[in-house]
Amino acid sequence: MATMDETAELIRRNWMSVKTQVREAAESVGRNFDSVRVIGVSKYVDAATTQLLCDAGCTDLGESRPQVLWDKAEQIQSCGTSGVPPRWHMIGHVQTNKLRRMLRYDPLIHSVDSERLLRAIDDEGNRQSRVIDVLLEVNISGDQSKTGMSRETLKQVLNIEGITGARIIGLMAMAGWGTEASEAADQFQSVASLRDELAKSSGLPLKELSMGMSGDFREAIAAGATMVRIGSALFEGVV
Ligand SMILES: *Cc1c(COP(=O)(O)O)cnc(C)c1O
Numbered sequence: 472m473a474t475m476d477e478t479a480e481l482i483r484r485n486w487m488s489v490k491t492q493v494r495e496a497a498e499s500v501g502r503n504f505d506s507v508r509v510i511g512v513s514k515y516v517d518a519a520t521t522q523l524l525c526d527a528g529c530t531d532l533g534e535s536r537p538q539v540l541w542d543k544a545e546q547i548q549s550c551g552t553s554g555v556p557p558r559w560h561m562i563g564h565v566q567t568n569k570l571r572r573m574l575r576y577d578p579l580i581h582s583v584d585s586e587r588l589l590r591a592i593d594d595e596g597n598r599q600s601r602v603i604d605v606l607l608e609v610n611i612s613g614d615q616s617k618t619g620m621s622r623e624t625l626k627q628v629l630n631i632e633g634i635t636g637a638r639i640i641g642l643m644a645m646a647g648w649g650t651e652a653s654e655a656a657d658q659f660q661s662v663a664s665l666r667d668e669l670a671k672s673s674g675l676p677l678k679e680l681s682m683g684m685s686g687d688f689r690e691a692i693a694a695g696a697t698m699v700r701i702g703s704a705l706f707e708g709v710v
Contacts, residue, residue, distance in 0.1 A: 478520060478709055483527040485705045486511070493699065496689040507692055510560050512684075512702030514539065515710050518546040524705060525550035525557045533581075533700050535563025537573040544576035562643070562681075562700055564618060567591040574603065581606045581643040581681045581700075584618050586628050589637060596636020603637050606681055609665065611658045612647030619644065622665060629673040641679025641697070642666050646687055655687040659694035 473481070494504040511529035513521040514536070521543055525532060530550045534540040540559055549556050559578035570591055583589050583605045596603040607628060610619030620628065629639065644662045646655035659682050670677040683691025685704035692699065 473709070475519070475523075479523045479526070481708045482520070482523045482705065485707055485709075486524065486527040486529050489701055489704050493688065493692070496692040500693045502692065507696060508698045510562075510681075510698055510700045511705050512562065512700050513543070514563075515702055515706050518543045520706075520709065522547050527551075529705070530555055530557050531560060532557045533560040533562045533702075535561075537561065537563075537565055537569035540578060541573055541576060560698075560700075570595055574599075579604055579606070581698075582608045582618070583639075584608045584620055586624070586631065589628055589631070589634070589639075593634045593636040598636070602635070604640050605637050606641045606643040606679060607639055608643045609662060611644045611662050611665070612650065614647040617645060617647060625665075625669060626672070629669055629675070639675055639677065641677045641681065642669075643681040645682070645684070650687075652687055652690055656690035656694065659683070659687075659691045659696070663695045 493507055493509055497504050497507050508531055510531045510533040511524050512533040513524060514534055521532060525547060540561055544559055547557055559576050561578040561580045562582055564582060564584065565580065565588060567588060574595055592603050592605055607625055608619040609625055610617050610621060642662060646658050662682055663680060666677050666680060679697045680695055681698040682696045683699040685701050688699040688701060
């Protein structure tokens with residue numbers, strides 16, 4: 472078992488290395504490092520280890536389960552000595568009965584996968600007199616085991632009128648299981664074109680593209696990802 476200090480050092484090094492690789496991936500396609508937000512997916516580790524990641528400087532944290540997000544958000548008040556609180560990202564399926572409690576921690580919800588969930592977020596935003604930013608999750612691979620909406624459903628959802636408590640700011644996608652990097656590249660390019668198409672038809676900017684994980688963030692950045700969700704690469708040697 473590594474001590475907490477050793478774990479902290481490992482995580483710090485992994486974080487530096489991931490940042491360097493993201494920077495190189497961005498610059499190799501003529502993009503700025505600043506145009507890609509790295510979200511550290513902390514679902515593999517407990518709150519104490521998640522705290523170490525945030526202390527290392529990774530202040531955007533992603534969780535795939537609402538209960539875990541709120542438990543950790545209760546425990547992790549700020550990152551390092553900066554006093555800066557982490558920014559939470561919900562990247563997994565959200566049941567509507569978990570929504571209100573989770574929203575206390577103001578996460579960016581990447582994984583809006585149904586009209587029903589969007590309407591529930593809208594209701595909650597209206598109830599709290601605020602506008603909640605969300606991304607719509609697209610099932611680009613057509614893989615039935617993957618979550619996310621089809622193109623047709625996305626179009627319908629973007630056409631719903633009178634949504635005032637939620638603001639759709641972009642799309643989220645995952646490559647299909649066992650996809651080769653070259654195939655993932657094609658899938659990410661399709662997400663980017665779909666975004667362009669939907670932005671045009673809906674009149675919404677849809678600026679954000681959340682795509683790319685430890686194994687395929689380079690392809691996602693080349694296709695225009697503005698957020699990459701990286702988990703395992705940050706916890707190499709730790710879990
Ligand atoms: C777990 C997870 C990630 C991180 O994947 P890694 O391969 O560990 O980097 C990204 N996005 C979603 C939706 C996840 O569930």
